[in-house]
Amino acid sequence: MGGVLRVEPLWVETFTGLRMRRFEGLVKVVRERGGDGSGGGRPWCLPLAERVLLVAVYYRTNLTMRQLAPLFGVSTATVCRVVRRLGPLPALEPVRSSAPGVERLWSVDGTLVPVRDRTVGASSRNYRFSANVQVVVDADTRLVVAAARPAPGNRADAHVRRASDLPARCANAKVLADGAHINTGLAVPHRRRPGRPLLRAQEEGNAEHRRVRARIEHTFARMKNDKILRDCRQKGDGPHHAVQAVAHMHNPAQTG
Incomplete structure (x- = not known):
């Protein structure tokens, strides 16, 4: 038939x-x-x-x-x-680091992917058994630059990033991150401290930081149109291959 x-x-x-x-x-x-x-x-x-x-x-x-x-x-x-x-073949093409003196503006964040394989995921803050996937996005083009191998979802974003190959890939780029990546060498928002309000320039810097970093959240939303990232039944390297393939297909779809 x-x-x-x-x-x-x-x-x-x-x-x-x-x-x-x-x-x-x-x-x-x-x-x-x-x-x-x-x-x-x-x-x-x-x-x-x-x-x-x-x-x-x-x-x-x-x-x-x-x-x-x-x-x-x-x-x-x-x-x-x-x-x-x-399944493993449409993996994301590796992006070369910028040449010295040429600065790229990238953004990094983690997203939780619900998984069934208990050797890959862990009980997470989304109240599901999930894996933490760290993704780097070009802030100008909104294309996915790199995606790390999934880690258990109960691990902190900064720890997952340090344990991955993302720091090497982002060596010559300026990378924006949220407050969970403090003391990692990335560009994070200014923190309010007791009795020390932020200066006006710092408030404006935080607003611009949030505006640019919102693009990675938009990218996550588009990637999760592929429902494999909402409930991945694959085992072993399956979730990793799924993330890589979805990221690969996201980039040409983004550029039209």
């Missing part, structure tokens, strides 16, 4: 948020990373573009593999194999 979803502009734009030419670029990236190989077994029953669409639909809708199978006219086992094989 044939599937319902095909690589057509309507389905691609609905389930990936990408224009057709951007989706073709995503397929090209997956192909260059080895996604078109059979892995030594029998050939795939779906062409590469439809397999990439299947993975995108899985991340976007968070449907179960049993629900996805009839949409693409394949078995549940095939859906599982496609997700396992191609």
Whole structure:
């Protein structure tokens, strides 16, 4: 039986948020990373573009593999194999640090991703079992620069960032952060102290800081249109691959 979803502009734009030419670029990236190989077994029953669409639909809708199978006219086992094989390939492209003397303005913050795997997450302040994902966003373009590997959600943002590779990636950039990152070398808001009100210039600086940092919250909201980040059923490295793929698809969608 044939599937319902095909690589057509309507389905691609609905389930990936990408224009057709951007989706073709995503397929090209997956192909260059080895996604078109059979892995030594029998050939795939779906062409590469439809397999990439299947993975995108899985991340976007968070449907179960049993629900996805009839949409693409394949078995549940095939859906599982496609997700396992191609899921890690649309990872976010690494961004090089700025050259000395060229300053970039980036923003970093953490977001909680509810997970099912208790080796990845922990009981968190959102009253769910979640993982803390630290994300760096370019404050000018609102593109995701980097996303750290998920850590248990009960860990502080500053601790998770220090334990990740984000400090090295942000070496030559000015990075804005919230008050949870105090004493980390990042640009944080001025703090009020008892009996020492903030100066007018400091208040204005905090207002500008909040205005710029709001962009990363907007980015989190757009990324979580992909429902895999609202309830991730993947285990092991699955949540990490999901965050990387969603960030990768967010960037071209943001640029149109």
